[in-house]
Amino acid sequence: MADEREAMTKRPVLPYGHQSIDDDDVQALVDALRGEWITQGPAVRRFEEGLAEATGAKHAVAVSSGTAALHLACLAAGVRTGDVGMTSTITFVASANAVRYAQGRPVLVDINPETGLLSNADLEAKVADLSREGKKPKVIIPVDFAGGVANLPKVRQVADGVGAVVIEDAAHALGATYEVDRETFRAASCAHTHMAILSFHPVKHITTGEGGAITTNDDALYQELVDLxxxxxxxxxxxxxxxxxxxxxxxxxxxGYNYRLTDFQSALGASQLAKLPRFVERRREIAALYDAAFSRAPLSGQVTPLKVRAGVASSYHLYVIRVTGATDEAASSRRLRLYLALRDAQIYAQVHYFPVHRQPDFVRAGHGGGEFRGADAYYAGCLSLPMFPAMTDFDVARVVDVVGTTLAS
Ligand SMILES: Cc1ncc(COP(=O)(O)O)c(C=O)c1O
Structure with missing residues (x-):
């Protein structure tokens, strides 16, 4: 009994995401703090060069957060009072708030519930609705949800039809790739977009504490972003x-603003960036372990992992499952049961995301409401299980065990 209690109290807490910081990362940060420049110095430029190399984009502009990156990208794209900016309703609020910061009007688009990505059909329908009002979107912000990559060529085609700027929200997708006509492209490379944004919040692929960046291949946009x-x-x-x-x-x-990233954060970022391939590889290994467990009895049919779009190699910022149920209400109540069982086992899953169109502040501001069948069906059963590079295979088994005992018994 005492042994069991001791084993229980020793079970490490498993959050849904966590940073991986090694001694050499700490050393890089300390070296920068002891150096001549702690902000506006050469470490920022070095980090930006590393980001450009890692994504394949011509330019990278490091900023103080992913949210700041989205704000500046909207401004550089020319969003001004009353301009429409379109993004997915299943995203972190920042993707839509950026349009509001620039005094624009967010128009939210439904998702494909199987992939969590923007629905092309709803995007086209909403662009057509806007044209009937004599309006065009100024920006379209596809979100690379969970580390998958949105259908960027398709979004670009729609955007080109109305002269809109495409800003890829790649906050979840550093290290991911996608295929177009058998050619492989990297997320945030801007091969099919005008700009992309990244976030370096601790749960992301690499971290600078808070931090973000915008990538672009366009020299004029780059200059504008540096100024802003x-x-x-x-x-x-x-x-x-x-x-x-x-x-x-x-x-x-x-x-403009003060959205600068410091030199010591940039030094940490550059040190983390060197480990990106290893981090992404481990995330993919963990996803494969989960996928295998959820594809066989007794769990197949009880939960459905989020689908990765054909041709995409996800970098798995999140590992999302959809708890099944005969109705949305049934899925939702089974999801709650699972969430609580995981929490009792010191495993902190999370829901990504409460749809933006239902956020009270969006509803009050007149940006909510409408019909979002895909997003509502997805939201009813979604749950993000722990996913971070330092997880062991045993940690994954612990999670799978609780999912099994809760849903398949
Ligand atoms: C999809 C998405 N976009 C933008 C952001 C904003 O990034 P940051 O937290 O660095 O401001 C986040 C943060 O979680 C995000 O998930």
């Missing part, structure tokens, strides 16, 4: 309106 990140200030003599003020002169060209 730091107050809209310009120092380059060739771009000054008042070049004769003196050699010290800098001037505000546009209304």
């Amino acid at each position: 990140r730091a107050h809209g200030m310009v120092r380059d003599a060739a771009r000054l309106e008042r070049p004769d003020e003196g050699p010290w002169h800098a001037e505000q060209r546009t209304l």
